[in-house]
Amino acid sequence: MQWFHLSVAVVFEIAVAIAAGxxxxxRNRPWTLATLLSGAIATFFLSRALLTFDVGVGYALWTSVAGVGITLLGALLFGQRLNWGKALGIAVIIAGVVGLQLSGAA
Structure with missing residues (x-):
């Protein structure tokens, strides 16, 4: 269940970044409300995931997977550039997440 909670937290953290942008x-009230509500939901589900994950590992997974998702969605939906440096960074993050998983993080 902790992976479900973490996945929901990641989705809403991505929503926070998009809404905050x-x-x-x-100044834009509807998007401000969406930012705050998404942040609250993301934090709630992260806290549920952290009942099982070590705090450092859970937080690292949450922020890194959300960061990759935000970067990819920025490129796909908003025309932001995805260059070799960003692609390399994403690959390093994915390697780190796999490393955490292989280390018996959860």
Whole structure:
């Protein structure tokens, strides 16, 4: 169940980043509300996942997987550039997440 909770937390963390980008410094009320609500949901599900994961490992997984998702969605949906440096960074993050998993993180 901890993987489900972590997955939901990641999805809502990605939503936080997208909504915050649209919130115009919290001047756009609907996007501000979406940012705050998504953040609360992400934090709730992260806290549920951390009942099983070590805090450092769970937080590292949450932020890294969300960061990769945000970067890829930025490229796919918003026309942001995905260059070799970003692709290499994503590969390193994925290797780190696999390393955490192989180390018996959860």
């Amino acid at each position: 649209k919130a115009e410094g919290f």
